[in-house]
Amino acid sequence: xxxxxxxxxxxxQQEPNVRNKNFEEVATGYTAEMAxxxxxxxxxxxxxxxxxxxxxxxxxxxxxEQVAAGEFEKAYEIITSENALPAICGRVCPQENQCExxxxxxxKGEPVSIGRLERFVADYxxxxxxxxxxxxxxxGKRVAVVGSGPAGITCAGELAxxxxxxxxxxxxxxAGGVLSYGIPEFRLPKDLVAKEIENVTNLGVKIETNVVVxxxxxVDDLFEKGYDAVFLGTGAGLPNFLRxxxxxxxxxxxxxxxxTRVNLxxxxxxxxxxxxxxxxxxxxxxxxxxxxxxxxRTAKRLGAEEVYIVYRRGAEEVPARAEEVEHAKEEGVIFKxxxxxxxxxxxxxxxxxxxxxxxxxxxxxxxxxxxxxPIEGSNNVIDVExxxxxxxxxxxxxxxxxxxxxxxxxxxxxxVNEETNESTREHVYAGGDAVTGxxxxxxxxxxxxxxAKAIIDSFSEE
Numbered sequence: 175x176x177x178x179x180x181x182x183x184x185x186x187q188q189e190p191n192v193r194n195k196n197f198e199e200v201a202t203g204y205t206a207e208m209a210x211x212x213x214x215x216x217x218x219x220x221x222x223x224x225x226x227x228x229x230x231x232x233x234x235x236x237x238x239e240q241v242a243a244g245e246f247e248k249a250y251e252i253i254t255s256e257n258a259l260p261a262i263c264g265r266v267c268p269q270e271n272q273c274e275x276x277x278x279x280x281x282k283g284e285p286v287s288i289g290r291l292e293r294f295v296a297d298y299x300x301x302x303x304x305x306x307x308x309x310x311x312x313x314g315k316r317v318a319v320v321g322s323g324p325a326g327i328t329c330a331g332e333l334a335x336x337x338x339x340x341x342x343x344x345x346x347x348x349a350g351g352v353l354s355y356g357i358p359e360f361r362l363p364k365d366l367v368a369k370e371i372e373n374v375t376n377l378g379v380k381i382e383t384n385v386v387v388x389x390x391x392x393v394d395d396l397f398e399k400g401y402d403a404v405f406l407g408t409g410a411g412l413p414n415f416l417r418x419x420x421x422x423x424x425x426x427x428x429x430x431x432x433x434t435r436v437n438l439x440x441x442x443x444x445x446x447x448x449x450x451x452x453x454x455x456x457x458x459x460x461x462x463x464x465x466x467x468x469x470x471r472t473a474k475r476l477g478a479e480e481v482y483i484v485y486r487r488g489a490e491e492v493p494a495r496a497e498e499v500e501h502a503k504e505e506g507v508i509f510k511x512x513x514x515x516x517x518x519x520x521x522x523x524x525x526x527x528x529x530x531x532x533x534x535x536x537x538x539x540x541x542x543x544x545x546x547x548p549i550e551g552s553n554n555v556i557d558v559e560x561x562x563x564x565x566x567x568x569x570x571x572x573x574x575x576x577x578x579x580x581x582x583x584x585x586x587x588x589x590v591n592e593e594t595n596e597s598t599r600e601h602v603y604a605g606g607d608a609v610t611g612x613x614x615x616x617x618x619x620x621x622x623x624x625x626a627k628a629i630i631d632s633f634s635e636e
Contacts (some may be wrong), residue, residue, distance in 0.1 A: 177214035180283030185290055194474045194505035197359040197442045201265075206244070209294040213242035216286045219278055224288060227276035229620030230328075232256045234273055234288055241291055250299040253292060258331040259324065259370045259619065261300065262353060264293025265362055267616045268495050300369055308377040313337035315633050318401040320387045320573070323351020324615045325606030325622035326407030327374055332626035334377035341401075343385040348438060351409055352607075353615070355438040356430070358468050360475070364437070388572035393580075393602060403601045403629050406588060407622060410567040410607035416460065420518025421563070425454065425525035429461070429469045429564035436472055444476065454559020456480045458528045460515055461564035462487070465612075467498040469562045470507045481507045482556060486514035486533050486546045510556065514546060518561055527555040567612045577602070587611055594628035595621055603629060 187193070187201045204212065216238040224234040233252050240249035253260045269275070269289035277285030315338050319326045322344040330340045348354050353367045375381060385391060387408075396404050413428035415421055427435075432451075435441045441451040457473040459466050462485035473481045483502070485492065488511055492499060503509070513530040520526055532552035535544035569586040579599035581589045588604040590597050595605045605621025607613055 176217055177211065179215060182215075182284045182287040182290070183208045183212040185287075190501075190504035190506070193360065194471070197475055199363055200360050200501060203297055204290055204294045206246070206294075206298075209241055209246075209291055210244060212287050213238045213291060215279060216242070217278060223276040223278065224273040224286075227273040229272065229616045230257050230623055232273075232292075237295065238286065238288070238291060241295060246295055246298045247303055249295045250303060253295060256623075257292075257619070258328050258374060259615075260292050261296035261366050262324070262362060262370055263616055263619070264289050264291075264296055266357060266614075268614055270496065272616065300366075305376060306373070308334060310335055310337045312339060313633070315339065315402045316341075316400060317403045317405065317629060318343060318396040319405045319407060320393075321345075321351055321407035321409055321606075321608070322349040322371070322381060323407055323409050323606060323618065324353060325409075325608075325618040326351065326405065327371060328619040328622035329405045329407060329603075329605065329626045330379045330622075331374040331377055332623055333629060334374070334379050336626075336630050338629075340378070341380045341382060343387050343391070344381060344383045345386045346438065347383050349381050349383060351407075355434040356465070356468070358433065358437060358472050359442055360471070361468065386572070388576040393573070393577040393599075397601075402633070403603065405622070405625055405629070406573060406597070406602065406604040406608055407606050407618070408570060408573055408608045409618075410569050410612045412568045412570045412586075413563065414566045414568060415563055416515055416565065418515060418517055420520055420525075423518055423520040423525050424523050425452065425559055426518060426561045426563065429459075429465045429562050430567060432469055432562050433465070433472065436476070442472075442475070451476070452560070453478050454525070456482075456556075456558040457560040457562065458482045458484050458510075458515075458556060458558040459562045459564055460484050460528075461566075462492040462494055462499075462509075462511075463564065463566070464494045464498055466562075466564035467494045467502045467507075469564050471502055471505055473560070473562065474505055474507060478560070480558075482510050482558070483507055484510045484513050484515055484528065484530060484556070486512065487543060488512055488535055491535075491543045512546065513554075514548065516553070519555060525559055525561055527557045528561055529553060529555045567607075569608045569611070573608070585611070595625035596628060601632075 237249040237252040274285040319342045413430045435451045453476040457478040459470040512533040517529040532549045533546035536547045539545040581598040603625040606618030
């Protein structure tokens, strides 16, 4: 009989006033006993609505059934038949809007904790499982993957499993894309990211770092070197700014730069790394998405005494995951909602405050959210020494500027065929944030997987 508890097995985690001073992982993970107990809540529905909610179509009831039976390695095999990065997805996927959002158990209680179970299975395999070996026969075809983020890694892994010779070209000195430079250590440990990438390189995928496609080599060069197809998974690394007075002051960071300095350049090792990262006692983070939460919680861990989330809309419009918002509040982050920044003040070239205007919500705009309107005469300056701008990112224009025949949206996203993710240039595919703008890890993985299938199909027809 299934376990009919209406609530999930709680996830063990560090206490808020302890974890906001360290970069260790917040959630410590299920034990085997906890995982089995949670797995028995699954009803193994005939129609499997949770699978429909998964962008990479993991056979969710199948793997949970194996967890309930204590067959954790079998569960891992089922997950990885469709998902190349389960330890990562189990930590950072917005399950509440995807698989868990479709779970039948969520109608009269909490859904089955699919993400926590996926994380448990992946972590168990890393500690106890054997490394898989790729035994696929090479098919003689070569594919270049540009970018080693979730879209590129997924595409490369799927192709390698089907006999393709794959090389990933990464602009930075370390593979992983946003997984390495964007998501903080306390949410996604970097040694775990390295292990997930190692699983892909063990399939025969080669990774060349410090290669900026569009500068040191072009897409045309890749074809001239004998690659049969190219996948562009270059992400959205170009930060958006407020375009208000004072953004050029010292102490103003884009969230991209701020998190890269901390994560990839090891700024979280306070006093041990030479990374120039200066965080004042009071910090304002502008924006309220997941990246803003990451930046605010990181600033707290770097020693800031007061950290503000400054957002021009209200609580119902906050786009970040509910869990991330809750964790930020628990850790002492202060939310200044319905406040729109209009100027960053400075003193001797450094930030001294951020001026905001109070807002009230009017009619919904094109996004469906109520449009904020300024309240006249409500200007107020919040004293801060550091400002982090986290209002979204766009694709870097370098690829489109150096690749003939590649059409893009006005805002920079690469235009692709929705069925195949092939671009307007033949044999050039794209996916992830380079196509959609900043989105989620799992959606990028889904795009990489779709493109890989299309590449496989295109050459199998020859």
